[in-house]
Amino acid sequence: MKLACPISQFRVAPDKSVKLKKTATKIDPLYTSDDDYESKLASYREEIAHWQSILYAGQQESVLLIFQGMDSAGKGGAIRHVMSGINPQGCQVHSFGRPSEEELAHDYLWRCLLRLPRRGMIGIFDRSYYEEVLVVRVKPEVLAGQNLPADLVKHKNFWKDRFHDIRQHEAYLHRNGTKIIKFFLHVSADEQRERLLARIDDPEKNWKFRLGDLDCRSHWADFQKAYQDCLEQTSTTESPWYIVPADDKRNARLIISQIILQNMQKMELQLPSASPALIQDLATARKLLQDEVAER
Numbered sequence: 001m002k003l004a005c006p007i008s009q010f011r012v013a014p015d016k017s018v019k020l021k022k023t024a025t026k027i028d029p030l031y032t033s034d035d036d037y038e039s040k041l042a043s044y045r046e047e048i049a050h051w052q053s054i055l056y057a058g059q060q061e062s063v064l065l066i067f068q069g070m071d072s073a074g075k076g077g078a079i080r081h082v083m084s085g086i087n088p089q090g091c092q093v094h095s096f097g098r099p100s101e102e103e104l105a106h107d108y109l110w111r112c113l114l115r116l117p118r119r120g121m122i123g124i125f126d127r128s129y130y131e132e133v134l135v136v137r138v139k140p141e142v143l144a145g146q147n148l149p150a151d152l153v154k155h156k157n158f159w160k161d162r163f164h165d166i167r168q169h170e171a172y173l174h175r176n177g178t179k180i181i182k183f184f185l186h187v188s189a190d191e192q193r194e195r196l197l198a199r200i201d202d203p204e205k206n207w208k209f210r211l212g213d214l215d216c217r218s219h220w221a222d223f224q225k226a227y228q229d230c231l232e233q234t235s236t237t238e239s240p241w242y243i244v245p246a247d248d249k250r251n252a253r254l255i256i257s258q259i260i261l262q263n264m265q266k267m268e269l270q271l272p273s274a275s276p277a278l279i280q281d282l283a284t285a286r287k288l289l290q291d292e293v294a295e296r
């Protein structure tokens, strides 16, 4: 399938510096009308579903999609729209909010490790262990609530080491057959303001509103800085970050679906070939079924 735009423009090259202020939150739409948007998204979804069924049949590799972004960046909507055509048996979504008491009683990767996709599955993380170098870094009170030994927290390489841990963890998963694709949905502060106001003004969106979102917004610059550092430190050739311009939700969904599609195409997935034993079983089964008709 011919894709509408080169996805490499959104990929964060390893060890390259990231300037979010200079990175677009909006680009020219990849669709020309409502119908064009719907039909493009539908065809990408169909193709993703095709690769997902081959991934599932193979039961060897898995795909982990990680979505991060400021509140109201559109993570949930993107996950819903892009993945809606996928066989639910082969796909699992997990949202990571504030950790529970039990989760805080373990190391910070623990709760995410429990939810990694099995072989053959697509796992989707709506927020993830990346919060550990984002909200936990921006808000000292969150780190203070993690019950870590004081000397570890005070160590000068504390954040550098967390990035190292995450890179190693992802390299390990890669060596075990998990393809990780990471999306940062990049919205502008103005667009977030509009979306938060819509959540306040529209009764049907009230349920999405949390007062805590305004608190995070008041730390906007710190979050952008933390994201910048995180994207620079943890984008690797095997497990890249993509910065998705997200002020236009529909454009963001088209970009995300193309990124998933292109990465899955590159995995060169193939249906498992039938073993001699299976070929024998198939021949036996065919004969049994055909004999049923002959015996009627």
Ligand code: ATP
Pocket (backbone or CB within 6 Å): 071, 072, 075, 076, 096, 097, 098, 099, 126, 127, 128, 131, 132, 135, 136, 142, 210, 212, 216
């Ligand atoms: P959304 O992800 O769209 O904001 P939500 O607001 O409904 O959805 P919540 O259940 O409120 O989801 O959880 C999201 C909040 O949890 C975010 O503010 C996020 O920063 C916070 N969070 C996620 N992981 C951690 C963590 N490890 N430590 C502290 N806070 C975290």
